[in-house]
Amino acid sequence: KIVSPGGNDPKILEDLKQEGDTVAQFNHPNIVTVFACGVVDKNYYLAMEILSGGDLKQKLASGTLDELKTLKIMKEMSSALAHSHKRKTLHRDIKPENIMFNDEGRAVLLDFGIAKAQGKVSEFTRIGAVVGTPHYMSPERALGKEIDERSDLYALGVVMYEMLIGKKLFEGEDTFAISYAHVHEPPPPLPKDKAALQPILDKLLAKSPDDRFQSADQLTVILDKWIRRLERNNSQTTQGFVPITVKSKSSKLIITLLSAIIVAGIAFAAYWYFTKEKIEVxxxxxxxxxxxxxxxxxxxxxxxxxxxxxxxxxxxxxIVLTKYDCNNADARQYLGVLNKKALNEIIAQCKK
Structure with a gap:
């Protein structure tokens, strides 16, 4: 791959090389292997592995994918994103053209051309030379807000919808219309035969990042459970599974009651745990x-x-601070307001 930015600005070329160096450090089966990158005669080059299986856009041109194949591709991509996110690098341009396949059929994520190390803004992206693809742009990015890992997960949700339905999540006459839809319009529901996957899609495509999966690892766990469930039933489709839908008042009431029971159970367990003995981290x-x-x-x-x-x-x-992570910032903040004494006791036992 060779890129020649307009004007051959040395600063842009240097930023491109830095981003290429970042990707070259990845070592993951679902991220393209980069062998070398650099700048020669004011041209940026990237030498990477050959992927002979074509890209996802080409596959979708032949029709939609079954649910099992979709979930497997999603899991491979979420695993790839988890790897890059842990190394503080966002992709920012997840789309079918950037998901290719090797000769074994494994999905591989490539083209980190507008990838950004968190906390660093390159000259190349800042001047608007590359802005991403509107069809796969998260609401916060469309609004020009700060983005994080959850923006990549939103884009992956758009790709999931396209794999299942065969068309883009939102269409429009221009970039503004498409961006407006991502910010304001609810995603179209899946058809009944695929509705069992609606909760995953809803969480990926939530307008607020706080309502989405909070990490690619979380998404991978859910996808893995679904894949194992389908494989146990020797099925390519979720049609045989009961979909989680909320359409009638009665079903809403049932879900509300079940949610209340679950939350009450968690609360009771928490109360019992903290009344039976002193706090231990x-x-x-x-x-x-x-x-x-x-x-x-x-x-x-x-x-x-x-x-x-x-x-x-x-x-x-x-419970969050004693059983899981005694350094969790949110739990510390709110427990400090509710019970400062308990927080201080936990902090005293917490390993720095």
């Missing part, structure tokens, strides 16, 4: 599943706090 090394569990408990704690149920919120914040 475990300092666990978190697995991906434990990280997801912690995220769920933080969400429940925040919900209790906003509802004014401060005791349950306090107990859940304590």
């Amino acid at each position: 475990e300092n666990n090394k978190l697995s991906t599943e434990m990280q997801f569990e912690m995220s769920e408990k933080l969400t429940a704690a925040n919900r209790f706090r906003k509802m004014g149920n401060l005791k349950n919120a306090e107990n859940l914040y304590k």
